[in-house]
Amino acid sequence: MSITIFHNPACGTSRNTLALIRNSGVEPTVIAYLTQPPGRSALQTMIRAAGLTVRQALREKGTPYAELGLDNPALTDDALLDAMLAHPILINRPFVVTSLGVRLCRPSELVLEILPQPQRAAFSKEDGEAVIDASGQRVRP
Template sequence: MTIDVTIYHNPKCGTSRNTLAMIRNAGIEPVVVEYLKDPPSREQLIKMIADAGLTVRAAIREKDTPYAELGLDNPDLTDDELLDAMLEDPILINRPFVISPLGTRLARPSEVVLDILPGTHKGPFAKEDGQQVLDAQGKRLV
């Protein structure tokens, strides 16, 4: 089965690496966008967030970012202000976003990506930390 999948990826992120590996385990070679080098446009970001069923605030990464220093924890900030910050400093975009014809997900935890991939996996899969996600028949364990 051929399916077009795009992952907004940060190779330094374990969750992002696990997600990319799960996509490949399904026999899919996705379009990999290193979003820190090639961030999405405002329109793309708004669409990804909406298609994933998230709020803009839920799509912001707080950990290991300048989130607090920039005052982004202020509940009075508008979505436009939050988007401006995310586009100015893409490290604030939570990751990895994955887009497929079956849907869009913020793959946190990484196995959420399985919801938008066809059910044909090459066999067992374990995350980098050893947690088994798919059994020998490619059936989801978590």
């Protein structure tokens, strides 16, 4: 069973997503995408498979988005991809790839849609929000 997460350990959402994957009993392949960004083709494939546009996969907060003028609606997907590859911090995270699909896991619970194995134990996010109960079932607000 292969699961890959494009991870930023400084991001709480990414850490929560990684913890949910591990809570299903699987140790994923963890790619620190800031130092090992995906290639252009892989990035395009992930974005498409997640059902997103390139612009939707672009991260604005805490990035050079504004300085690079990436809010310009005339920019093509190729120009946006060029910026993302030159500045991997512009790639929104975490992307997770499994045999059941690809998701940009914002919020982290979106990973549950594509995990091949069920959750094995209770899980709460870093902020204390309960996500999975003791029987491995999703907690609904």
